[in-house]
Structures are given as C-alpha cells and as structure tokens.
Amino acid sequence: MKISIYPTTDDMSKAAADLVAVQLAEKPTSLIVFPSGESPSGMLKYLVEYAKEDKADFSQCTIIGLDEWVGMDERDYGSCKHYLHTNFFNHLDLDPERVVMFDAKAEDLEGECERINTFIAEHGGLDMMIVGIGMNGHLGLNEPGTPFDLYAHLSELAPITVEVGQKYFKQTTALTQGITLGLKHLSEAKMAVLIASGEKKATIIADSLQGHISPDVPASILQNIAQARILLDKGAASKLEHVS
Numbered sequence: 001m002k003i004s005i006y007p008t009t010d011d012m013s014k015a016a017a018d019l020v021a022v023q024l025a026e027k028p029t030s031l032i033v034f035p036s037g038e039s040p041s042g043m044l045k046y047l048v049e050y051a052k053e054d055k056a057d058f059s060q061c062t063i064i065g066l067d068e069w070v071g072m073d074e075r076d077y078g079s080c081k082h083y084l085h086t087n088f089f090n091h092l093d094l095d096p097e098r099v100v101m102f103d104a105k106a107e108d109l110e111g112e113c114e115r116i117n118t119f120i121a122e123h124g125g126l127d128m129m130i131v132g133i134g135m136n137g138h139l140g141l142n143e144p145g146t147p148f149d150l151y152a153h154l155s156e157l158a159p160i161t162v163e164v165g166q167k168y169f170k171q172t173t174a175l176t177q178g179i180t181l182g183l184k185h186l187s188e189a190k191m192a193v194l195i196a197s198g199e200k201k202a203t204i205i206a207d208s209l210q211g212h213i214s215p216d217v218p219a220s221i222l223q224n225i226a227q228a229r230i231l232l233d234k235g236a237a238s239k240l241e242h243v244s
C-alpha cells in the first residue's frame with residue numbers, strides 16, 4: 001500500500017484522474033471500476049476534461065460500476081447509476097456495451113452478482129478498481145463484518161450507511177440493501193485505488209490504514225494489498241501518524 005497526501009481535494013482529484021489517464025494510455029482496453037458519491041466528483045470532472053482534450057481515451061476501455069442501492073436504477077435520482085450517468089457517462093462518447101453495471105432492480109439479484117463476477121473473470125480481471133470510503137470503513141457497500149474473500153454480493157446496509165446515504169437524495173429515502181463488488185475484487189485488481197477527502201474521513205482513514213486489520217473495518221484490507229494506491233487530501237490524512 002502506498003499513501004500519497006495532497007494539499008487540497010482538487011490536487012487529490014487531479015492525481016486520481018492522472019492515474020486513470022496513465023492506465024488508459026498503457027492499456028486502452030482496461031477494465032476499470034468507478035465509484036459514485038462525493039469523493040470521485042472532482043476526479044470525474046478532470047477525466048471528462050481530459051477526454052475532451054484527447055488526453056484520455058475511453059473508447060476501448062470497459063467501465064464497471066462499483067455498487068448500487070437495491071431497487072434503484074438510473075431513473076432514480078440519488079442512485080449510483082444516476083450519478084455516474086449524469087457526472088461521467090453523459091459527457092463521454094461511450095459504447096453502451098462497454099459500461100457494465102449492476103441491475104439492482106433485477107428479480108434475481110444473486111444471479112446479477114454472478115453475471116458481473118463472470119463478466120470480470122472472463123475479461124481477464126480488473127485492471128483498476130477505484131473506491132471511496134464510507135464513515136464506517138465500508139468500501140463499495142461492503143459493510144463491517146463482510147468477509148475479505150467475497151466477490152459480488154448483496155449486503156444489508158448498516159444504520160450509518162442509511163443515515164449518511166440520505167445526502168444523495170432529495171427526500172428521505174428507505175435504503176435497506178446494497179449490491180456491490182466484493183473485497184476479493186479489490187485484492188485481485190491489478191491496481192486498487194482509494195480516494196478520500198475531508199477531515200470527516202480522518203478517523204476512519206487512520207483506523208483503516210494504521211489500525212488492526214479486520215473485517216470489522218472493511219477498508220483495513222488495503223493494508224494487505226501491495227498494489228494499493230491511497231490518495232488523500234490533507235484533511236483526510238490529518239489523523240495518520242508518521243506518513244512522509
């Protein structure tokens with residue numbers, strides 16, 4: 001795991017976008033996982049800019065969505081799909097076949113997990129998996145207690161996830177389950193990237209990166225991942241000890 005700390009959120013976002021641009025230049029057909037939420041918004045803005053300036057070419061890569069609230073699709077404001085369509089896909093000239101996301105409205109949600117697992121396995125595995133971090137250390141919707149060796153699965157949302165998750169919606173919304181890529185995907189990805197910003201994430205970042213490694217703090221798995229890149233702004237890094 002390599003930790004990089006940037007003076008501002010904008011610097012962190014640009015560094016994350018640069019990692020993606022380099023990945024695409026080195027392997028145009030990369031399979032890349034993108035998260036939704038507040039954390040990636042600056043990075044996505046830079047990537048849209050890079051695509052317009054021909055500094056990043058998304059035409060041959062495949063984008064995989066990290067997670068989704070069960071029962072929602074792109075028509076639901078606040079869903080992960082809605083977020084990624086609005087902030088990212090709608091600004092890029094993407095072949096829809098190269099965008100692979102959970103159908104969180106499917107009748108057979110277990111089958112949906114299998115579909116995504118099979119797609120990833122049959123396409124040679126993930127080249128890059130970018131994640132944000134929840135206030136309880138969740139990655140994607142891998143909540144505390146999730147075994148490290150799971151691929152895509154359904155999850156019961158923790159109360160804090162339901163509470164914090166309201167920020168994505170215009171009105172109070174019932175959230176109960178998530179569908180998400182697993183931590184096994186993260187440990188097997190050729191590059192795992194965590195982005196986190198703001199002082200509110202400082203405690204969970206310190207617990208995750210310098211605390212005990214345990215499924216109780218899902219993001220602590222990053223300590224076991226040699227190919228993990230951790231991108232933080234000063235606020236998110238403010239409770240870490242001895243990082244040069």
Ligand SMILES: N[C@@H]1[C@@H](O)[C@H](O)[C@@H](COP(=O)(O)O)O[C@@H]1O
Pocket residue numbers: 035036037038039040066067131132133134135139140141161165
């Ligand atoms: N399901 C999402 C995660 O995929 C996201 O990475 C995380 C952090 O969100 P934010 O970046 O808005 O802080 O929590 C949400 O619950």
